[in-house]
Amino acid sequence: MIQPDRIVSTTCPYCGVGCNLRVHVRDNTIYRVTSPFDAVVNKGNLCVKGRFGYDFIYHKKRITTPLIRKVPQKPGQRTQAFDRSEWREVSWDEALDYTADRMVEIYQRDGSHAMAVYCCAKATNEDNYLLQKLFRALFRTNNVDHCTRLCHAASVVALQMAIGSAAMSNTASEVILSDVFLLTGSNTTENHPIISLQMKAAVEKHGAKLIVVDPRRIEMVNWATLYLPMKPGSDVPLFSAMAHVIIKEGLMDREFIEQRTENFEAFAQSMEKFTPEYAEQISGVNRNLIIDAARMYGSAERAAIFWALGIAESTHGTANALSLINLALLTGNLGKPGTGLNPLRGQNNVQGASDSGAMPWHYPGYQEVDVEENARRWEELWNIEPGGLNRERGLTTTEILGAAHPGGVRSLYIMGENPMMSEPNLNATRKHMENLEFIAVQDLFINESGAFGDVFLPAAAAFEKDGTFTNTDRRVQRVRKAVDPPGQARPDWEIICDLAARIEARLGRPNSAFWAYRHPEEIMLEMGRAVPAYAGVRYEHLEPVGPQTPVPTPGHPGSPYLYADTFPRGRAKFHPLEYVPNAEMPDDEYPLVLSTGRVLEHWHGGTMTRNSSLDELHPVALLDIHPEDAERLGICHLDPVRITSRRGSVVARAKVTEKANVGVVFLPFHYREAAANLLTNDALDPQAKIPEYKAGVVRVTKARWEELPTDDYQPRGRY
Numbered sequence: 001m002i003q004p005d006r007i008v009s010t011t012c013p014y015c016g017v018g019c020n021l022r023v024h025v026r027d028n029t030i031y032r033v034t035s036p037f038d039a040v041v042n043k044g045n046l047c048v049k050g051r052f053g054y055d056f057i058y059h060k061k062r063i064t065t066p067l068i069r070k071v072p073q074k075p076g077q078r079t080q081a082f083d084r085s086e087w088r089e090v091s092w093d094e095a096l097d098y099t100a101d102r103m104v105e106i107y108q109r110d111g112s113h114a115m116a117v118y119c120c121a122k123a124t125n126e127d128n129y130l131l132q133k134l135f136r137a138l139f140r141t142n143n144v145d146h147c148t149r150l151c152h153a154a155s156v157v158a159l160q161m162a163i164g165s166a167a168m169s170n171t172a173s174e175v176i177l178s179d180v181f182l183l184t185g186s187n188t189t190e191n192h193p194i195i196s197l198q199m200k201a202a203v204e205k206h207g208a209k210l211i212v213v214d215p216r217r218i219e220m221v222n223w224a225t226l227y228l229p230m231k232p233g234s235d236v237p238l239f240s241a242m243a244h245v246i247i248k249e250g251l252m253d254r255e256f257i258e259q260r261t262e263n264f265e266a267f268a269q270s271m272e273k274f275t276p277e278y279a280e281q282i283s284g285v286n287r288n289l290i291i292d293a294a295r296m297y298g299s300a301e302r303a304a305i306f307w308a309l310g311i312a313e314s315t316h317g318t319a320n321a322l323s324l325i326n327l328a329l330l331t332g333n334l335g336k337p338g339t340g341l342n343p344l345r346g347q348n349n350v351q352g353a354s355d356s357g358a359m360p361w362h363y364p365g366y367q368e369v370d371v372e373e374n375a376r377r378w379e380e381l382w383n384i385e386p387g388g389l390n391r392e393r394g395l396t397t398t399e400i401l402g403a404a405h406p407g408g409v410r411s412l413y414i415m416g417e418n419p420m421m422s423e424p425n426l427n428a429t430r431k432h433m434e435n436l437e438f439i440a441v442q443d444l445f446i447n448e449s450g451a452f453g454d455v456f457l458p459a460a461a462a463f464e465k466d467g468t469f470t471n472t473d474r475r476v477q478r479v480r481k482a483v484d485p486p487g488q489a490r491p492d493w494e495i496i497c498d499l500a501a502r503i504e505a506r507l508g509r510p511n512s513a514f515w516a517y518r519h520p521e522e523i524m525l526e527m528g529r530a531v532p533a534y535a536g537v538r539y540e541h542l543e544p545v546g547p548q549t550p551v552p553t554p555g556h557p558g559s560p561y562l563y564a565d566t567f568p569r570g571r572a573k574f575h576p577l578e579y580v581p582n583a584e585m586p587d588d589e590y591p592l593v594l595s596t597g598r599v600l601e602h603w604h605g606g607t608m609t610r611n612s613s614l615d616e617l618h619p620v621a622l623l624d625i626h627p628e629d630a631e632r633l634g635i636c637h638l639d640p641v642r643i644t645s646r647r648g649s650v651v652a653r654a655k656v657t658e659k660a661n662v663g664v665v666f667l668p669f670h671y672r673e674a675a676a677n678l679l680t681n682d683a684l685d686p687q688a689k690i691p692e693y694k695a696g697v698v699r700v701t702k703a704r705w706e707e708l709p710t711d712d713y714q715p716r717g718r719y
């Protein structure tokens with residue numbers, strides 16, 4: 001057996017569970033990843049990504065020197081350059097000078113509204129804090145956002161409206177204390193694998209009852225007492241019908257409602273119409289199942305709700321999330337262990353990037369940008385003249401690209417995101433990218449978006465730098481450098497500091513804000529000075545277990561569950577609801593609903609996992625389709641199929657499976673050669689601005705074998 005030179009403790013760079021890793025290093029090379037049995041988050045368990053998915057850092061396509069495009073790009077005529085021969089290798093000085101020159105030129109000509117940045121939920125809290133600081137303090141813009149907009153934005157907006165805070169209220173592992181838990185819109189086994197183990201243990205070892213509500217027969221259904229196979233987009237009527245039953249049968253917690261909530265009467269009145277019969281018509285779920293679910297959840301001593309994107313990624317995502325929040329308020333299932341409202345956050349550091357201010361309407365700590373007192377607080381901390389910071393809410397991820405035209409956004413800085421795979425309606429996204437005047441990219445690889453860039457700044461991966469991630473249950477955990485970055489790649493925070501100093505010099509305000517950090521810990525301390533939830537975070541207290549925010553003072557043990565006595569907004573608020581159908585409903589031309597999402601082995605646009613050994617396990621795009629639908633269309637297992645929506649068309653292979661329900665097909669969005677987002681609808685939820693990824697309509701037809709994407713080969717993995 002290889003003897004390691006060192007074993008480094010760090011945090012998994014993939015999902016929001018935040019598993020604790022031990023990285024085994026020999027000769028400055030990672031050769032193995034394990035996890036200790038006493039790891040607080042994951043008890044030594046890892047999924048295939050944490051265990052084997054680290055080798056993307058060694059892939060031959062990794063970029064390790066700064067690059068500038070050889071042919072200067074013009075707005076309206078930009079092209080993608082994946083091949084390194086289309087780029088010139090340059091020094092860091094040249095790359096950073098060039099980036100600063102181009103951005104300052106655009107800013108001085110067009111003003112702050114021409115500038116925008118995508119932050120990165122893969123990068124650390126410290127990286128994100130600095131990048132939003134750069135754009136707010138130097139370019140005076142709030143056009144700062146990240147993938148949270150495409151993710152749980154609706155959950156965040158709904159929780160802010162009802163409670164005043166958006167994070168998970170409880171700790172995922174507390175599920176073993178629940179008598180009943182409701183799981184909806186979350187394919188937990190594939191997307192939060194270690195939390196799914198805790199859920200299975202809750203059922204098997206602790207006798208908890210599980211209610212699954214999902215349009216796909218996901219694996220967790222095997223552990224469920226009740227499974228409600230709903231039609232996509234019918235959440236509001238279904239969960240409101242549960243509320244209807246709970247009210248009618250007197251199962252609500254009157255004391256909790258009276259003492260801790262408001263607006264109950266208006267809410268109860270709006271629930272009148274949501275009878276189980278009405279909900280059955282819309283959701284396709286038998287009324288008796290809805291009544292059983294209501295009784296089960298409503299009469300439990302401790303009941304928790306877990307949800308993910310099936311709720312949020314909808315044109316009525318905010319209402320969907322409110323329908324779940326209403327249920328918890330109605331039954332007083334908040335403020336105790338084993339209860340709560342738990343949106344399972346996706347990226348390793350999406351909670352942290354949001355906390356760190358990578359959002360257009362908020363400074364770090366969810367402080368609204370249009371509140372004078374907040375702006376003054378940050379002006380003081382960042383040494384900016386009074387009135388200097390922009391008081392207007394910025395544009396969101398999707399709005400930034402929509403504004404890519406003369407007079408709108410001209411310069412986009414992308415740190416670790418891939419809109420050309422992750423945004424809806426990619427044919428439209430492509431036009432927006434083409435129309436930008438300047439694009440700077442800070443990533444590990446030239447991904448589909450980076451290929452549009454003018455300049456590429458090679459970043460160090462999580463295994464190559466220090467910092468912190470905040471996981472889905474608000475735990476602040478250390479990220480530690482295990483190996484040196486390859487070539488000239490540098491940690492994100494260092495790149496941002498060097499760039500900021502150059503921009504300041506060009507703007508004639510040298511050293512206006514502070515950029516000379518020696519270690520990420522100094523960045524965290526600065527953020528803690530103005531963000532109460534992080535005020536007590538000290539690197540030395542993150543050993544061996546990081547505390548859960550809020551951590552108001554140094555040495556504070558952290559907060560496993562929230563709202564024991566009060567809610568951030570005082571009383572929690574019930575919201576009356578109406579049913580609104582999806583933006584597109586099936587018709588003769590497009591008879592099937594297309595749901596999109598993930599598989600266990602891959603990550604989003606695939607930049608990391610498809611450049612790792614994980615790709616062998618699931619190498620091609622498969623469209624899940626129910627046997628009845630397949631038979632009707634004359635499609636056999638693994639046949640090539642063409643999937644067509646109003647926006648585009650792709651060819652993939654069919655996976656005939658009862659995991660799909662009749663009328664709903666499912667395509668993962670990981671595969672560039674069959675990009676699901678060429679098909680998806682870019683209609684947005686009016687409040688949260690999140691797109692309808694889970695419910696476009698499509699037509700599926702048999703395709704010819706030669707229509708399969710050229711790099712398709714016989715699937716030999718799990719299928």
Ligand SMILES: Nc1nc2c(c(=O)[nH]1)N[C@H]1C(S)=C(S)[C@@H](COP(=O)(O)OP(=O)(O)OC[C@H]3O[C@@H](n4cnc5c(=O)[nH]c(N)nc54)[C@H](O)[C@@H]3O)O[C@H]1N2
Pocket residue numbers: 015016151152184185186187188190191192213214215216218231232233234235308309310311345346347595596597598599600601602603604694
């Ligand atoms: N392997 C892997 N894991 C990941 C990721 C990854 O790319 N790969 N990404 C991470 C990220 S960023 C995120 S945000 C999470 C996402 O985690 P999930 O939300 O679990 O991911 P999806 O695959 O999008 O699954 C959405 C679920 O919602 C269901 N659904 C679809 N439509 C509806 C509806 O109308 N109502 C309801 N109630 N349910 C519906 C789907 O059937 C599916 O079970 O995963 C994280 N974990």
Ligand SMILES: Nc1nc2c(c(=O)[nH]1)N[C@H]1C(S)=C(S)[C@@H](COP(=O)(O)OP(=O)(O)OC[C@H]3O[C@@H](n4cnc5c(=O)[nH]c(N)nc54)[C@H](O)[C@@H]3O)O[C@H]1N2
Pocket residue numbers: 120122123124147148150151152309313346347415416417418419421422423424442443444445447459460461462492596597598603604605606607608669676677680693
């Ligand atoms: N159809 C459909 N589309 C979706 C969704 C869906 O369910 N269906 N889900 C949406 C959701 S929930 C999300 S979160 C988005 C995700 O969308 P994105 O955030 O755009 O996708 P990722 O592929 O995770 O992009 C991460 C990038 O960061 C780079 N990276 C990794 N580590 C680092 C680092 O330390 N530093 C730097 N600088 N870069 C790094 C990776 O190489 C990669 O290029 O997709 C959304 N799009």
Ligand code: SF4
Pocket residue numbers: 012013014015016017018019042045046047048049050051192193194195
């Ligand atoms: S469950 Fe998430 S955090 Fe844990 S090993 Fe898998 S990807 Fe990493």
Ligand SMILES: [Mo]
Pocket residue numbers: 147150151152346347
């Ligand atoms: Mo996400």
